[in-house]
Amino acid sequence: MNNDLEPTELLNFNHSSIQDLIRRRQWASLPVKEQILHVYNYVRDEIEFGYNRRDDIPASEVLQDGYGQCNTKGILFMALLRALGIPCRIHGFTIDKQLQKGAMTGWYYHLSPKEIIHSWIEVLYNDKWLNIEGFIVDLPYLTKLQQKFNECTGSFCGYGVATDDFQNPAIFWDENDTYVQKEGIVQDFGTFDHPDQFFTLHPQKLSPIKRRIFSCLVRHLMNRNVRRIRKG
Incomplete structure (x- = not known):
């Protein structure tokens, strides 16, 4: 169980910015269900959907950026949960x-690898591991995307979303699994105790030059x- 609670280089939940956030929001005083819900809603909506310089950055950097994608938002989500004593782990995939x-x-879409490293977070709640992925895109972004493609009432894939129910994806947490990119999954790498291990074993398939181009240019365009x- 300790493996699901310990800090790591990426899950640096003892960082002052993360501890200050928890104190300001008074999350530590809440029941466990409310802790998960408040942290989940915070990561989903107050950390906007966006692309950081790379996947394996510390939770404190994600918090400072104020935006993230599946992997980086997942790192922050895990760090906040572990800071509150809630066991969690990472499940790795490609999409x-x-x-x-x-x-x-x-041009940068055509040059990107066919499969992209992806992850969701599994949270131990009431003796059951829940799959938590629905925090990736913030509600304001998703709402505008739904309005842009309002004729779509079934499956949708694109713009950071892959769901079989575009107008009503499973992104609201109430002791349930949540998903927003699950339908784009190709490979399943299984679960890992922490993201440091996962991203070391499964980095994005980019050459050093492409990695630098992504960090310095492509992510800003995205x-x-x-x-x-x-x-809108």
């Missing part, structure tokens, strides 16, 4: 890059596309 089409366009959707 088809089609899921990113729209957020990723043009974030610009995401902001345009969010603003």
Whole structure:
């Protein structure tokens, strides 16, 4: 059980910014269900959907950025849960890059790998592991995306979303699994105690040059596309 609670280099929940957030929100005084719900809603909506410099950055950096995607938001979510004594682990996958089409366009979409490293977080609650993925896209962004494609009432894949019920995806947590990219999954790598281990074994399949181009240029173009959707 200790493996599901301990800090790591990426899950640096003893960092002052993370501890200050927990104190300000008074999450430690809440029942466990409310702790999970409040942390979940915070990561989903107050950490906007966006692309950080890389996947394996510490939780404190995700918090400072104020935005993230599946892997980086997951790191922050795990760190906050473990800071509150709630066991959690990471489940690793790849997703088809089609899921990113729209957020990723043009030449950089064509140059990106066919499969992209993805993860969700599993939370131990009432002696059951719950799959938590629905925090990836914030509600303002998702709402604008639904309005943009309001004719779509079934499956949707693109712009950071892959769901079989686009107008009503399972993104609200009430002791349940949540999903927003699950339908784009290709490979399943299983569970890991912490993200440090997962990203060491399964980094994004980018050459050093492509990795630098992504960090310095591509992610900023993707974030610009995401902001345009969010603003409507």
